[in-house]
Amino acid sequence: MILIADSGSTKCDWVAQKNGNTVLKTNTLGLNPAVFEYKTLEKTLFESEDLSKIADQVKTVYFYGAGCSTATPIAQLTKLLQHFFKNATIQVREDMFGAVYAVTVEPAIVCILGTGSNSCYFDGKNIHSHTPSLGYIIMDEASGNAVGKQLLRDYFYKTMPEIIAKAFETSYDLNPDVIKTKLYKEDNPNTYLAGFAHFVFSQDLTIPYFYNLVTRAFAQFIKTHVLCYSNAKELPIHFIGSIAHYGRNILEEVLLKNDLTLGKIVKKPIDGLLDYHS
Numbered sequence: 001m002i003l004i005a006d007s008g009s010t011k012c013d014w015v016a017q018k019n020g021n022t023v024l025k026t027n028t029l030g031l032n033p034a035v036f037e038y039k040t041l042e043k044t045l046f047e048s049e050d051l052s053k054i055a056d057q058v059k060t061v062y063f064y065g066a067g068c069s070t071a072t073p074i075a076q077l078t079k080l081l082q083h084f085f086k087n088a089t090i091q092v093r094e095d096m097f098g099a100v101y102a103v104t105v106e107p108a109i110v111c112i113l114g115t116g117s118n119s120c121y122f123d124g125k126n127i128h129s130h131t132p133s134l135g136y137i138i139m140d141e142a143s144g145n146a147v148g149k150q151l152l153r154d155y156f157y158k159t160m161p162e163i164i165a166k167a168f169e170t171s172y173d174l175n176p177d178v179i180k181t182k183l184y185k186e187d188n189p190n191t192y193l194a195g196f197a198h199f200v201f202s203q204d205l206t207i208p209y210f211y212n213l214v215t216r217a218f219a220q221f222i223k224t225h226v227l228c229y230s231n232a233k234e235l236p237i238h239f240i241g242s243i244a245h246y247g248r249n250i251l252e253e254v255l256l257k258n259d260l261t262l263g264k265i266v267k268k269p270i271d272g273l274l275d276y277h278s
Contacts, residue, residue: 003058003085004277006098006270007031007065008241009115010144010191013270016054020278026050030115033076034067034135035188041077045084058088062277064098064269066116069133096120099240100127102272103264109232111225114241115194117143119225121235130228136190142221144194144243150213151196152179161209171199201246214247218254226260236263 001018009032016024028051029044030036036044045051061081068074074092081090100110100122111119117140121128136145154160155168156176168174183189203210226232237260244251245267255262266272 001054001057002060002062002277003088004270004273005061005063005065006095006268006273007063008095009035009066009188010194013268014051015270015274016058017274017278022274024050024054030191031065031077032067033073035190038076038080040187041080045080055085056087058085061085061088061090063090063092064095064273065092066095068092069094096127096129098269098273101276102240102269103238103266108235108263109226109229109237111237111239111244112241113142113221113239113244115144115191116140117146117221117225121229121231136193141224142217142243144197145190147200147213147217147243148193148196150217151199164209168199172196197243205247205250211250214250215254218247218251222254222258222260227258233259236261238263239265240269242267
């Protein structure tokens, strides 16, 4: 039995396949070793009843995850998975590999736009990243957490239209003490911030405030993470993640303005990864 996992900071999708047949689909909280302590990762994994039932039968685990781009977090997560799936060979790779394998076998620019964000150039064999990801505090343009941060800024700086601010107030607890506790004292502040993005993408994106917010975010991402590749205008640009999925119309506009070609937009890459490994 093989087990494939695609993990962001918010959620991890798992699919198990045996003899060419899918025998399990489930999800857990995200297993991001760059954000969570080892004990938190361990608790998340060992509390999954679905995974516990098949753990001893799994022979190979292909894990693609956010926060798995350097040696230390890869080693940490490999240790955890090996402890849980005792009979399996473990392969941990960063989520960028999962994004690529889910959408293409041909040269392309592949981008992640979910809770976090990133991009790479895939030459048909190897992945080339222009800039290492330094996470949600410094980078992650146009991601869910970046959109969430902008919403909070606009609300508290009082630059958000009043009617939208009132709707925002009814959707979230905007007590400053609560927000500061969530951001600076509790685990996973990037996922907390990304939760605010749902407010934007559940609205009519033709409303000027939302349209301008999302357009600026996508334009910044394209400038920083796509046009940095010298051959970007010669290749399709593929996107993985919920932000790209729900903001598709505006994303298409921004790409067109930059003479870029949209490829695929895939909300969740797990099915594509299953096809790839099959």
